[in-house]
Amino acid sequence: MENQPKPKNYLVESILVTIFCCLVFGIIGIVNASKVNSEYAAGNYEGALKASQDAKKWTMWGFIVGAAILLIYVILYFVMGVAILGMGAGMGS
Amino acid sequence: MPEWVPNLKPVVSNTKKRTLIIILLAVLSAIYFLYNPETSGFPGCPLHALTGIYCPGCGSQRAFHSLLHFDLLKTADYNILFIPALFVVIYNEGIRAYNYFGKKNLQNYVYHPSFPKAVLITVIIFWILRNIPIQPFSWLAP
Numbered sequence: 422m423e424n425q426p427k428p429k430n431y432l433v434e435s436i437l438v439t440i441f442c443c444l445v446f447g448i449i450g451i452v453n454a455s456k457v458n459s460e461y462a463a464g465n466y467e468g469a470l471k472a473s474q475d476a477k478k479w480t481m482w483g484f485i486v487g488a489a490i491l492l493i494y495v496i497l498y499f500v501m502g503v504a505i506l507g508m509g510a511g512m513g514s
Numbered sequence: 515m516p517e518w519v520p521n522l523k524p525v526v527s528n529t530k531k532r533t534l535i536i537i538l539l540a541v542l543s544a545i546y547f548l549y550n551p552e553t554s555g556f557p558g559c560p561l562h563a564l565t566g567i568y569c570p571g572c573g574s575q576r577a578f579h580s581l582l583h584f585d586l587l588k589t590a591d592y593n594i595l596f597i598p599a600l601f602v603v604i605y606n607e608g609i610r611a612y613n614y615f616g617k618k619n620l621q622n623y624v625y626h627p628s629f630p631k632a633v634l635i636t637v638i639i640f641w642i643l644r645n646i647p648i649q650p651f652s653w654l655a656p
């Protein structure tokens with residue numbers, strides 16, 4: 422146990438996902454990041470590793486969904502022109 | 515080795531990742547510097563569009579635009595968590611780079627058992643407060 426390195430917790434990635442994209446993915450990422458740290462502190466290396474892999478999965482999906490939304494938007498922007506996008510102006514994030 | 519040092523390599527030590535991130539940051543910064551998300555028809559938050567609820571990330575595009583124009587007051591006004599989040603990102607990468615290049619073992623508080631819990635609680639409280647439509651809470655809304 423002493424020699425097992427602490428797994429990456431993906432907290433920073435989760436925060437970025439929460440702020441720039443997808444709340445749900447980001448929040449689950451943060452919860453798993455928390456689990457990585459606490460399981461490791463409790464001496465449960467396997468649990469920490471599992472939480473690390475979960476955190477990676479959720480943040481990765483957050484980035485993929487964010488990139489996909491952006492891509493769809495860029496395509497819409499060029500295909501349909503600017504007029505339709507006036508609707509999106511001033512909303513939300 | 516101290517407990518909170520996972521000894522991860524910094525992102526900048528990976529040539530491929532570094533190039534990718536620099537290009538991405540440069541493109542995004544150029545876009546968000548030149549265009550105001552408020553008036554340029556950028557994609558809004560789907561949650562806000564559907565429900566009217568502000569999520570903890572709402573306002574971050576406008577915050578980023580303001581930050582690139584060095585208007586910290588506006589940045590905080592659009593999304594006050596944007597600034598501490600930026601600090602966490604820089605801190606984490608900074609510590610990792612320092613430990614890696616300087617061959618040091620400085621503790622990284624991102625790996626402190628309580629730190630992610632504190633982040634989670636902060637985000638949830640922020641989420642609730644910014645949706646209360648009375649002052650002073652409404653100041654937290656974007």
